[in-house]
Amino acid sequence: MSEPLLLVTSSIAALGALYAINARQLMRGVLGLAVFFIALAMLFAQLGAWYLAVGQLFLFVGGVVTLFVLAFNFVRTPIQHSGSFWPWMVSMLALLSLALFLPFSFATPQGISLTTFAAEMFLQYGWILNLALLLLFSAIITSQYLLEDT
Amino acid sequence: MIEYLIPAPFLLVMIAALLWPRRSEYVGYLGAAAGLVTLALVYLTWRSGTPGGELEWFAVAGTMFTWSVMVDQLSLLLAGIVAGIGTFIFLYSVGYMDASEELRRYYAELALFATSMLAVVMSANLFQLFFAWELVGVSSYLLIGYWHDRKTAIAAARKAFITIIIGDAFLLAGIFLLWKGYGTFAIAPILEAARADTITTIAGLFIIIGAISKSAQFPLHAWLPDAMEGPTPVSAFLHSATMVKAGLFLVARFLPLLAIAGLSPVLIIIAVITIIISACMALVENDIKRVLAYSTMNQLAFILLAFGLGATVAGLYHLLNHSVFKALLFMAAGVIIHLAGTQDIRQMELKLGWNVLAVTTAIGALALAGLPPLSGFFSKDAIFEQILHTGNAALILVFSIAIIMSAAYISRWYLLIFRRNGSVAHVHWQMRAPLPILAALVVFGGLITGMFYSWWDSSASASLFAGVLSTILALAGFGIAYAIYWRGMDINWLSRSSMAEFFRQRFLLDDLGSALASAVQGIGKAMVWVDTHIVDRTVVGVGHMLSAVGALLRRFISGHPTNYLFAFVIGFIIIIITLRFVL
Amino acid sequence: MIPLIASMVLFSIGIYGVLSKRDILRITISVSVILGSITLLLASLAQNSGNYSFILFIWAVEVMEILVALAVFLYLARSEKKDINDLQQLRW
Structure with a gap:
C-alpha cells in the first residue's frame, strides 16, 4: 500500500469526475466518467480487492459507459460521414483480431487447443492483458467521436 | 287532604283559559267561581284544624324534596285574602277589559298568579316557597307587560322583573345559607331551632332583601310606580292586595328568626325611610x-x-x-x-x-x-x-x-x-x-x-x-x-x-338605578369589545397565520427536481448530524 | 486514510454535479460518481477483514438504476425534454 500511488490514483479519479461533470460536450463527459471508473478500479486493486477491480472494469467501463454512449447516440442527430467507412471498418476488425490473439504470442508452440486457449485467456495475468486490450479497443471506438463535433 | 287542593281551582282556571275555544268573557266568570271555591276550601281547612302535612316529591343526593303544606293563621289569612279579592278581580276584569281583545292570555296569567301566590303562602318548605315565589314574579312580569305593544309597558315589566330578580337572588342565597346552617329546607324546624349566629344573621338579611324587592320597600321600590302600566285589575290584585303582601308574608313567617338574629332595627329603618x-x-x-x-x-x-x-x-x-x-x-x-x-x-x-x-x-x-x-x-x-x-x-x-x-x-x-x-x-x-x-x-x-x-x-x-x-x-x-x-x-x-x-323626580333614586344598570352594561360592552377585538381576532389570526405559513412552505414545492434534490441533500445532512451528535 | 478522504471528496464532487447541472444525462453521470465514491468507501473500510462482497449488491442496484435512468431519458428525449427543470408535473 504505497501512499503516493494511492494519492496519484485518487487525484486522477477526482479530476476525471470533475471533467465528466463540467465538460462542455456530453461525449467528453462520458469519457471522463470512463477515466473515473478506471481510476476507481485501480484503487480497488491497490486496496487488495482484485475481483472488485475486475468487476468494476467489466461492468462499469465496459457496460455502463457503453450504455451511456448508446443512449446519447439515440438522441443525437445522425452525423454525416464524409467518405466511405470501409477503411475504418477494416482497421477496426484488424485491431480486434490483434487484440484477441495477442495473448497467444506468449504461448508455447505445443499446439492450440481449447484448454490451452482458456488457460491463456483466464489465467492470472492473461485476462488482465485481455481486458486491457478490450479497453483499448473500446477506447479506439469511442475516440472516433472525439474527432467529431457533438 | 283539602289543604293540598287550595291552589288547585285557580290552576284549573289557568288551563281552561289556555284551552278556551271561544269568547273569553266566561273565563272571567269561571275565575270568580274558582275564587269562591278556593275560599270555601280555605274555610274548610280552617275548620278541620289540620296543621298541614307533606307529600314526597323527589330526592336529590339524600335530601328529600317534598310538597309540603303548612296551615296556620298566617297562611290561612293570606290564602283567604287572595281567594276573596281574586273573586272580585276576576268579575271586575270581565267589565274592565275590552272584550274585543284576545283575553285568554290575560285570564291565564291572572290565574297563574293566583295559583302561585296560594302556593307561596301555603308552602312549608323553602325550596317550594322559592319555586312558587319565582312564579309569582313571572306572572307579575307577564301581567305588567300585558299590553306588549306599548313600549312603556314593556320597559316597566322589565324593570319590575329585574328588581325582583335581584331580591330573588338574595333570597335564594339566604335559603341556601339557612340550609347550610340548619340542615333542612322545612320552615317549622328552622324557626324552632333559630339561634343567633353569623349564618342566621346573614341569611335573615338576605331574606329581608328578597322580601323588600317583592313588597317595594326602599331601596328596591322603583318598580312599583311603573308597574301601574298594567291593566287596572292587575294593579288592584297584584300590586296592592296580594303580590306585594308576599314579601311582608315572608317577613312575618320568619319574624322569630329575624328577631333572634337582631335584624328588627333593619326592618324599622327600611320602613321609616320608605x-x-x-x-x-x-x-x-x-x-x-x-x-x-x-x-x-x-x-x-x-x-x-x-x-x-x-x-x-x-x-x-x-x-x-x-x-x-x-x-x-x-x-x-x-x-x-x-x-x-x-x-x-x-x-x-x-x-x-x-x-x-x-x-x-x-x-x-x-x-x-x-x-x-x-x-x-x-x-x-x-x-x-x-x-x-x-x-x-x-x-x-x-x-x-x-x-x-x-x-x-x-x-x-x-x-x-x-x-x-x-x-x-x-x-x-x-x-x-x-x-x-x-x-x-x-x-x-x-x-x-x-x-x-x-x-x-x-x-x-x-x-x-x-x-x-x-x-x-x-x-x-x-x-x-x-x-x-x-x-x-x-x-x-x-x-x-x-x-x-x-x-x-322620585328622589333621583330611579336615576341612580339607571346609572348602576348602565355601569353594569358597560362591563358587558367591554366584554363584547374584548371578545370581538381580541378573542375573535386571535382565532381568525391563527387561521391567517397558518395559511401564511402554508404559503411560505408552498414555495418549496417548486416542481423543479433540482430543488427537491437540494432539499433531499440538506435533509440527509441534518439526519447525519442528528444521528452523530444528538442521539 | 487516503481512500476515505478520497471517497469524501468524490462524494462531494458528485453532489455538486447533481445539484448544479440541468442536463439529465449529466445528472446521471454525477449519480454514478456518487455511487462510485461509496463503493470506494466501503472497500477501504472492509480492508481488514477482506470481505468485499457487499459491494456487489451495490453494483447490482447501481447498474439497474442507470439502466432505468437511461430508459427514461430515451423516452423523454423523444419529446425534446433534456432539461430536468422541464419536468414540473409534480407541483402544487
Whole structure:
C-alpha cells in the first residue's frame, strides 16, 4: 500500500469526475466518467480487492459507459460521414483480431487447443492483458467521436 | 287532604283559559267561581284544624324534596285574602277589559298568579316557597307587560322583573345559607331551632332583601310606580292586595328568626325611610294609579314597621284591612279611568254627590286616612299604639307626620277627582258590583278586631289617647288638602319649589338605578369589545397565520427536481448530524 | 486514510454535479460518481477483514438504476425534454 500511488490514483479519479461533470460536450463527459471508473478500479486493486477491480472494469467501463454512449447516440442527430467507412471498418476488425490473439504470442508452440486457449485467456495475468486490450479497443471506438463535433 | 287542593281551582282556571275555544268573557266568570271555591276550601281547612302535612316529591343526593303544606293563621289569612279579592278581580276584569281583545292570555296569567301566590303562602318548605315565589314574579312580569305593544309597558315589566330578580337572588342565597346552617329546607324546624349566629344573621338579611324587592320597600321600590302600566285589575290584585303582601308574608313567617338574629332595627329603618319617601312622592304625583301605588308603598311600610317593633298581630290586621280598601280604591280608580278617559287627576271632573262611585271611593279613601269607625282606623291605631309604647320620640314624630301626610295625599287625590260640578255616567255592572261589597267590608270590618286578635291568641290593646290622637292627625291632613284643593289656596310657591321637583323626580333614586344598570352594561360592552377585538381576532389570526405559513412552505414545492434534490441533500445532512451528535 | 478522504471528496464532487447541472444525462453521470465514491468507501473500510462482497449488491442496484435512468431519458428525449427543470408535473 504505497501512499503516493494511492494519492496519484485518487487525484486522477477526482479530476476525471470533475471533467465528466463540467465538460462542455456530453461525449467528453462520458469519457471522463470512463477515466473515473478506471481510476476507481485501480484503487480497488491497490486496496487488495482484485475481483472488485475486475468487476468494476467489466461492468462499469465496459457496460455502463457503453450504455451511456448508446443512449446519447439515440438522441443525437445522425452525423454525416464524409467518405466511405470501409477503411475504418477494416482497421477496426484488424485491431480486434490483434487484440484477441495477442495473448497467444506468449504461448508455447505445443499446439492450440481449447484448454490451452482458456488457460491463456483466464489465467492470472492473461485476462488482465485481455481486458486491457478490450479497453483499448473500446477506447479506439469511442475516440472516433472525439474527432467529431457533438 | 283539602289543604293540598287550595291552589288547585285557580290552576284549573289557568288551563281552561289556555284551552278556551271561544269568547273569553266566561273565563272571567269561571275565575270568580274558582275564587269562591278556593275560599270555601280555605274555610274548610280552617275548620278541620289540620296543621298541614307533606307529600314526597323527589330526592336529590339524600335530601328529600317534598310538597309540603303548612296551615296556620298566617297562611290561612293570606290564602283567604287572595281567594276573596281574586273573586272580585276576576268579575271586575270581565267589565274592565275590552272584550274585543284576545283575553285568554290575560285570564291565564291572572290565574297563574293566583295559583302561585296560594302556593307561596301555603308552602312549608323553602325550596317550594322559592319555586312558587319565582312564579309569582313571572306572572307579575307577564301581567305588567300585558299590553306588549306599548313600549312603556314593556320597559316597566322589565324593570319590575329585574328588581325582583335581584331580591330573588338574595333570597335564594339566604335559603341556601339557612340550609347550610340548619340542615333542612322545612320552615317549622328552622324557626324552632333559630339561634343567633353569623349564618342566621346573614341569611335573615338576605331574606329581608328578597322580601323588600317583592313588597317595594326602599331601596328596591322603583318598580312599583311603573308597574301601574298594567291593566287596572292587575294593579288592584297584584300590586296592592296580594303580590306585594308576599314579601311582608315572608317577613312575618320568619319574624322569630329575624328577631333572634337582631335584624328588627333593619326592618324599622327600611320602613321609616320608605314611609317618608313614598309619602313625599305621593303628594306631587298626578297619575291616578301612581298615587295609589305610592300609598301602597306607604301602608306596606307601616306594616313592616309594626313587624319591626314586634307587633306582629297589629301588622297583620293592617295587612288584611289594607288589602280590602286598597282593592276597593283601585277598582274605583278603574271605573274612574273608564269614565274620565284619562289617567291624569288634574283633568278629571266627576260629580261629588251621593252616587255609588263617589261614596265607595270616599269610604276607601277615609279608611286609608284612618278615620273611625272604618276598618283602617282600627289597624292603623293598633300600630300607632305600639309606637307610642316604645317611647321613641323620633319614631313617634315621624309616624305622626306620616299619618298627616297619608291623609293629605289621599284627600288631595280624592278632591282632585271629584268636583262639585262633575259628570255622572254609567259603567258595566261587573265593574260596579264589587265596589259596594268591598265598601261594606271596610265599614263593618272594624267589628272583627277582637276576633282577629283572639285568633292569634293575643289581645288587642287599645288606648283612647292613641285613637283620639290619630284621628286628630288624620283630620289635620284632610284639612290641609281641603284647604288647598277645594278652597283653592294658592300653593304655587310650594309646588314649583325645587323640593317638590325633587319629589317628582322620585328622589333621583330611579336615576341612580339607571346609572348602576348602565355601569353594569358597560362591563358587558367591554366584554363584547374584548371578545370581538381580541378573542375573535386571535382565532381568525391563527387561521391567517397558518395559511401564511402554508404559503411560505408552498414555495418549496417548486416542481423543479433540482430543488427537491437540494432539499433531499440538506435533509440527509441534518439526519447525519442528528444521528452523530444528538442521539 | 487516503481512500476515505478520497471517497469524501468524490462524494462531494458528485453532489455538486447533481445539484448544479440541468442536463439529465449529466445528472446521471454525477449519480454514478456518487455511487462510485461509496463503493470506494466501503472497500477501504472492509480492508481488514477482506470481505468485499457487499459491494456487489451495490453494483447490482447501481447498474439497474442507470439502466432505468437511461430508459427514461430515451423516452423523454423523444419529446425534446433534456432539461430536468422541464419536468414540473409534480407541483402544487
